[in-house]
Amino acid sequence: MEILVQNLSKKFRQEFVIRQFNYTFRSGNSYAITGPNGSGKSTLLQLIAQFTLPNKGTVEMVGIDAELVYSQITYAAPYVELIEEYTLPEHLDILVKNKYLPASVTLELLEDFIDLQPGRFKLIKNYSSGMRQKIKLGFALLSDRPVLLLDEPTTNFDEQAKNWFFNRLEQQRHKLIIVASNEAREIEFCHEKIAIQDFK
Numbered sequence: 001m002e003i004l005v006q007n008l009s010k011k012f013r014q015e016f017v018i019r020q021f022n023y024t025f026r027s028g029n030s031y032a033i034t035g036p037n038g039s040g041k042s043t044l045l046q047l048i049a050q051f052t053l054p055n056k057g058t059v060e061m062v063g064i065d066a067e068l069v070y071s072q073i074t075y076a077a078p079y080v081e082l083i084e085e086y087t088l089p090e091h092l093d094i095l096v097k098n099k100y101l102p103a104s105v106t107l108e109l110l111e112d113f114i115d116l117q118p119g120r121f122k123l124i125k126n127y128s129s130g131m132r133q134k135i136k137l138g139f140a141l142l143s144d145r146p147v148l149l150l151d152e153p154t155t156n157f158d159e160q161a162k163n164w165f166f167n168r169l170e171q172q173r174h175k176l177i178i179v180a181s182n183e184a185r186e187i188e189f190c191h192e193k194i195a196i197q198d199f200k
């Protein structure tokens, strides 16, 4: 898998958040997008995912039809919400039906993966913020899609949960991973670092 980004620019109102960004992302590599608050890390991640359109430039997933790009990506971010009124089994069911997760991901497997005590009738909104983040990451990490996009993945995590995440992330090295973050541990995992300030 290769994502080719050429001459990408994005502005909100009259102000450029990203200007003339060029990069090639490849499977088996992990990339950190770094920069101060409000510098455009999340915007760049959303542009790469093609969730949002650029003002100029292109993002191409090489060899993949434009309509199928979404089916190659898993995305975990504070602004990508879980369905709060669902229970975990209901949520899992919908992700399997929509092919976000393979059918081999059973409830038992998911609960084991995220170290969750079974609480099958509990609504997602009644889990703690750290647990909700773990569920979100569990869904992303158990997917077999080749591109994994993570925005500030260890937000709301204590040390134990951070260890859980980094151990499981190690098993994803074959994927193309992009992390938007300023957190030292999230960045040090990555092979390449992209400073957003270089594209202003």
Ligand SMILES: Nc1ncnc2c1ncn2[C@@H]1O[C@H](COP(=O)(O)OP(=O)(O)OP(=O)(O)O)[C@@H](O)[C@H]1O
Pocket (backbone or CB within 6 Å): 012, 013, 017, 035, 036, 037, 038, 039, 040, 041, 042, 043, 044
């Ligand atoms: N939909 C939008 N409409 C208008 N402005 C926006 C929109 N999305 C982002 N921005 C602006 O673009 C800039 C970059 O925002 P972005 O969220 O990408 O930064 P960030 O580096 O991810 O920030 P943080 O580290 O705080 O999460 C900010 O000034 C933000 O206000």
